Amino acid sequence: MLLDMIEIRGLTKRYGHQTVVDDLSFTVEPGHVTGFLGPNGAGKSTTMKMILGLAAPTSGSVTVGGRRYSGLPVPLTEVGALLDAGAVHGSRKAYDHLLALAVSNGLPKRRVGEVLARTGLEGVAGKRTCGFSLGMRQRLGIAATLLGDPRVLIFDEPVNGLDPEGIRWIRDFMRSLAREGRAVLVSSHLMSEMALTADHLVVIGKGRLIADTGMTAFMRSRGEGTVLVRAAEPAVFSRHLTAAGATVRDGLEASIVVSGMASAEIGKLAAYHGVALAELTPQQPSLEDAFMDLTEDSVEFQGAGA
């Protein structure tokens, strides 16, 4: 099992004076979708390039299954990576694009047909890719990653620019790859998207590791939520809530926002006092807020440290 991991140890990349990836360490484990999050310019793509041997680390190491990527004899059977779906030659047919990749790794021709089928592209296999929509191009890129049936998959912002249906397709696809026991690393700057796709989170800011945590742990840690309540007589019910130890403030349109008490308790309290509730809605702080808090801290930390 451990042979299918990506291990990153003390990875650092400097371009001139700019440190783009800074002493980064984390692992990507099989059977999980690991969400790789960070604001623009955080160093996600650069890290992925270093995993694939496309950029040389200034220091530190990155291995796939214990080996450096450049030492893999038949890389497509171990790692499938999609960094940029636009990186195809527009006047080449989809089939030929995949065939060249398959042949370069000694994979049988039939794999091309198989991955085209799995990504729903059979119908356009003979078409030149310049006519492809963004969604089709993403699928073609994903098809290429699957050619060698690899145990490790890497996707750089695969849902960027896709419509809701395309986003959903990619999300389900990532999940199914992880269910098959593969290690999946997928980058994004959208926390909300990752919440639906990833079960592990690696968050970076300015090239530094900010968080490396399970998705559930992250959700729990981002603080308790509030509950939105609508009652026939909000002022009266508010007094009851305060008396029971909750904190109450007024919300929009005669609603009240309760914190420090779970919705089940609020329901019980209402029943006890015979208050009819028109609405009782738990509210989580937005994921994006939690993400911004995290990365903002890193920026401040960086500023103070420099």
Added chain:
Amino acid sequence: MTTIADTPKAAFHRTHRAEWIKLRSLRSTWYTLAGLFVAGLAVSALSMTSSANGYAGLSAAERLAWDPAGLSLVPYIIAQLIIGVLGTLVVTSEYATGLIQTSLAATPRRHRLLAAKAVLVAGVAVIAGEALMFASFFFGQAVLAAHDVPSAGLGDPGVFAAVAGGGLYLAAIALLATGLSVVLRSTAGALTTLVAVIFLAPALSATFPSWTRGLFDYWPTQGGAAVMATVPDPDFPHPWLNFGGMCLGVAALLAVAFVLFRRRDV
């Protein structure tokens, strides 16, 4: 998964075949090759007709230096630019589209990828170059014969070597373009430099300092192209040495290209 016998030779073969699939699956490849023959033979038709018409006005000394084979190979001048485009696109089209990342992820042994590209360019260019030079030779001699002007046969002294040398010369220029493309990583940059090397520098050579003269003995379009003459040129008594020098220059450029290709981030 399939297991693969991974001798370096088998690995190179895989990469080379993949590069061939990439090259043959682009229409631009075939348009470029078609353009090579159309332009080459068109220049041949024009230049041979004018040479044939001019023959009557030549002096006795000039008639002694009459080189019907060499004249029919003159289209190499335009052909070298077109074949240079082919040698360029194999590399720069991947940088322009970003496909180079995908290629290197599939073949992380960078020297193997570049070697496969270079071998492919050399192979295609030598076949296309020889085909064009022989076609141009036969076509040119037919034009001369039709004008009742002395023409050459392939069996005449030095003729076969000159025609075949023309094809090799074109292959060397294609590799020169490939080397420039790896170093410069852009189609425009590589082709501009190629034009400067094969057209501009020879045209301006007279204005260059005298110590550069030696260099032009091995320069494309200059000494390097002397193999295509069948009448001895007093400037280049051993034309194959001049051509060999040019090939060494191309090899040196390719060596630089290999080092840069291995070292640079993509």
